[in-house]
Amino acid sequence: MCDYNTVKNIVDKDLSEQIYNFFIDGTYENNSIIPVFYGDISNKGILPSIKPDNVFIMKNGKRKELKNTAIVVCRQKLSEEYQIIFGKEIFNRIGN
Numbered sequence: 001m002c003d004y005n006t007v008k009n010i011v012d013k014d015l016s017e018q019i020y021n022f023f024i025d026g027t028y029e030n031n032s033i034i035p036v037f038y039g040d041i042s043n044k045g046i047l048p049s050i051k052p053d054n055v056f057i058m059k060n061g062k063r064k065e066l067k068n069t070a071i072v073v074c075r076q077k078l079s080e081e082y083q084i085i086f087g088k089e090i091f092n093r094i095g096n
Contacts, residue, residue: 001072002084007050015050022048023075036072048073057086057094064094 004023008016015032022028026046028035033048050073055066069090078085 001074001078003077004073004075005077006083007071007073011050019048019050019073034070036070057090059091059094066090066094 004019007019011019018028018030018033022033022035028048032050034051035046036049037046038044049070051068051070053067055069055071056063057066058064071084
């Protein structure tokens with residue numbers, strides 16, 4: 001999961017605008033955005049997600065490539081410390 005302000009700086013302008021429009025009226029033009037349904041104790045809804053060709057992260061000082069990964073985009077900032085949150089299964093996939 002990643003906040004919109006972070007994502008808009010790493011994707012092209014067209015995709016950034018599509019994500020923004022999804023937040024405004026729930027529309028999207030093509031397969032660049034995948035709707036993700038969510039629910040918790042106090043809320044439920046749909047968030048946009050994108051599926052980049054690959055994602056690179058640093059683990060133990062080494063650059064690791066992730067393929068077949070979707071990034072769910074939320075409107076609000078996640079926290080002052082984090083711009084993106086990965087599930088633990090991501091770290092299991094990339095090994096040491």
